[in-house]
Amino acid sequence: MVARPSEGSPAISTHKPIQLILARQLASSLAMPIVIVDAEGTLIYWNEPAELLLGIRFEETGEIPASIWREQFAVRDDEGKHIGQHEWPLVIALTQQTPVSRTIWVGAPNGMWRHVTWTSVPFIAQGEEFLGVQNVFWEV
Amino acid sequence: MRVQLWGTRGSLATPGPDTARYGGNTSCVSVTGSDGSLLVLDAGTGIRRLGASLPASLSRVDIMLTHLHMDHVQGLGFFAPLYRPGFEVHVWGPASATLSLQGRLMRYLSPPLFPVHLSELPCRLSFHAVPCGRVAIGEFEVEAGMVCHPGPTVGYRIRAANGKVLTYMPDHEPALGNPAFPSLPRDWTSGADLAFESDLLIHDSQYSAAEYPRHTGWGHSSLVQTIRFASLCDVARLVSFHHDPNHSDTDLDQMTAESVADTNPAFQVTAGCEGATFEL
Numbered sequence: 001m002v003a004r005p006s007e008g009s010p011a012i013s014t015h016k017p018i019q020l021i022l023a024r025q026l027a028s029s030l031a032m033p034i035v036i037v038d039a040e041g042t043l044i045y046w047n048e049p050a051e052l053l054l055g056i057r058f059e060e061t062g063e064i065p066a067s068i069w070r071e072q073f074a075v076r077d078d079e080g081k082h083i084g085q086h087e088w089p090l091v092i093a094l095t096q097q098t099p100v101s102r103t104i105w106v107g108a109p110n111g112m113w114r115h116v117t118w119t120s121v122p123f124i125a126q127g128e129e130f131l132g133v134q135n136v137f138w139e140v
Numbered sequence: 141m142r143v144q145l146w147g148t149r150g151s152l153a154t155p156g157p158d159t160a161r162y163g164g165n166t167s168c169v170s171v172t173g174s175d176g177s178l179l180v181l182d183a184g185t186g187i188r189r190l191g192a193s194l195p196a197s198l199s200r201v202d203i204m205l206t207h208l209h210m211d212h213v214q215g216l217g218f219f220a221p222l223y224r225p226g227f228e229v230h231v232w233g234p235a236s237a238t239l240s241l242q243g244r245l246m247r248y249l250s251p252p253l254f255p256v257h258l259s260e261l262p263c264r265l266s267f268h269a270v271p272c273g274r275v276a277i278g279e280f281e282v283e284a285g286m287v288c289h290p291g292p293t294v295g296y297r298i299r300a301a302n303g304k305v306l307t308y309m310p311d312h313e314p315a316l317g318n319p320a321f322p323s324l325p326r327d328w329t330s331g332a333d334l335a336f337e338s339d340l341l342i343h344d345s346q347y348s349a350a351e352y353p354r355h356t357g358w359g360h361s362s363l364v365q366t367i368r369f370a371s372l373c374d375v376a377r378l379v380s381f382h383h384d385p386n387h388s389d390t391d392l393d394q395m396t397a398e399s400v401a402d403t404n405p406a407f408q409v410t411a412g413c414e415g416a417t418f419e420l
Contacts, residue, residue, distance in 0.1 A: 015326070015333035018286040024328065025317035126237050126292070 017131050019123055020044065033116075033137040039130050041066030041094050053137055055110035074107035093120035093133040103140055115140040141280070141300040141420050142172045143340065147186020148412040150310070150346050150360070150382030151211050158388035163414025165189070166211040167310045167382060169342060173300060177278025180219075181296060181308045181342075182206055186414065187215035194221060202277050204270075204284075205233030206310055207293035208244050216245070217254050225262040230277075232284070234292035235269040242267045270294055287312045288330035289359035297334040304420035307338040307375070310382045315365045316357060322372045335373035339420050342412065343370065345380035348395050349402070363399040371405055378405070381412040 016024075020036060024045045027034035033050035037043055043064040051057050054073075056064075064072075075083040085091050089100040101119040108114070117138040123131040147153075147165030155164035166184030178194070180187060180203045187203075194201070201221055206212060221227045235241045242258065245267075249258050258265065268275075270284035271294060279301040284294040287309055295309035314330040315321035326332040335341050346360035361369070363380055370378040383392055396411045410416075 016328055018288055018330055021328055021330050022288065022316075029317060126235065 016044070017125065019125055019131055023123070023134055027134075035090075035135040035137070036132060037066075037090060037094065037135065038132040039094075043069050044132070050137065053106070053108070053114055053116070053139075055108035055112055072109040076105040076107070076113075078103070078105070080105075089118045089120035090133055090135055093122050093135075097122045097124065097130050106137070141174070141298070141302075141304060141306065142170075143306055143342075143418040143420065144170045144172075144190075145186075145342075145379075145381075145412050145414055145416045146170060146190045147182075147184040147215075148381055148383055148414050149184075149211075150344070150384060152385045153185045153211075153214075154385040158390075161389040161413065162383055162392050162411060165414060166214060167206075168215060169308060171280070171298060171306060173279040175279045175301070177280055178202070179204055179277065179280060179282070179298065182212045182310060183214070183216035183219065184211050185215045185218075188218040188220075191218070191220035199226075200228040200230070202230045202232060204282065204296050204308075205231065205241075206295065206308070207234060207289065207291055208248075209291070209311070210248070212310070213245065213248060217249055217256060222261050222263050222265070227263040229263045229265050230268060231265065232268045232270050232282075234271075234284075234286070234294050236292055240267070241269050283334065285331065285334045287334070288314055288316050290357075293359070295331050295334045297338070300420060302420075305338045305340075306420060307335040307341045307343075309335065309341070309343050311359055312344045313357070313359045313361055314369050315352075315361060321365055322368050326372055329369070329372060331369070332373050335370070335375060338373065338375045340377050340379065340418055341370050341373070341375040342379045342381045344382045345399075346382050346384045349399070351384075363395055364403055367399060367403040367405050367409060370407065370409075371403075375407060377407055377418075378409045379412045379416075379418070380409065383412070 027047045033053045035046040035050050092100045099121045103117045105113050119136045121134050147168040148163050149166050165186035167182040168184045168186030169181040171179040178201050233241050274283045281299040283297045287295045289311045298306045343366045344361045345363040345366040347362045349362045349364045352362040392411050400409050
């Protein structure tokens, strides 16, 4: 009767952690644009206000892997200078697991540019488990 | 596996003539394997009778706590095997972000709330924080997963050697913030991975549909929500559990009949009754 970790039986991976489920529920009831990204960088949910900002509807696209959304968006500073992806708040929060906030211009796939304060906050669960990033966009 | 209900009441032990049939003890379920392995799901007041019924030949028990609310741990200090020298007791349950499982339990199992310190118990006591992936305990494979309920709370999915699956989620509010529940797919539903295609699901059903709106966010479900959750998860049988202290036997009969009529589930729904057994 020895308790031991089972081998060869990984946990079900498609199911979202409860923290992300609750974050989605909260985001769906708020009026400010919120985008939730998992630990791999996949856009797993964005609420209706974020649909206006991003120019894409969650119901139409579903989740978007990082390899795709990184090519669909552009970011500039207040002087119109291009900001590299490694400086995007989301990418910093993903790679360094630290909160970041910056006021910038975001270009969506539909060609629209929005002036926003983009705040990215990592989700850290018990055991220092990194679950993803919550992004809040505040129009300037 | 043999599943037996020793306590089905939620929140507060509720003995009395109005609750004699479904029972007044708080959450406790035993799961016995064909090899004699024994899991005890939660340590509510029902655990006292269970402890008194265990054979002298038993040498190990694994207590799987879903969370540390009082109705799930109040019986722990009255579990007879804790006082058997050398008896092996493994306690599994969620830690918090700042305190170990043992530290959290000691808040209750120490003076002034309880006369005996954990360290004074003669049994061989060990603690294991969950979730920690899948573990083998005797013939069982056990997996814990965090679920929607205030404070760190898990549900348990238990697979027996014959492949049958029991899922236990006594305190769970998957419909929180989702008035049209279950409008989202399983991947986005709390606990659905644990309950998926279970042969038996024991699940929170504290409220009637009329009562739930006044208790949103308290961490519990109405029976109608629970039936819908079970349908989403394609379970084979549902046992409603964690009955509200204010619900008499007559109330539970009526609530079960109405909820089943409203939802017309494809599986059997049974109101959890103290003493009931299920063979899987």
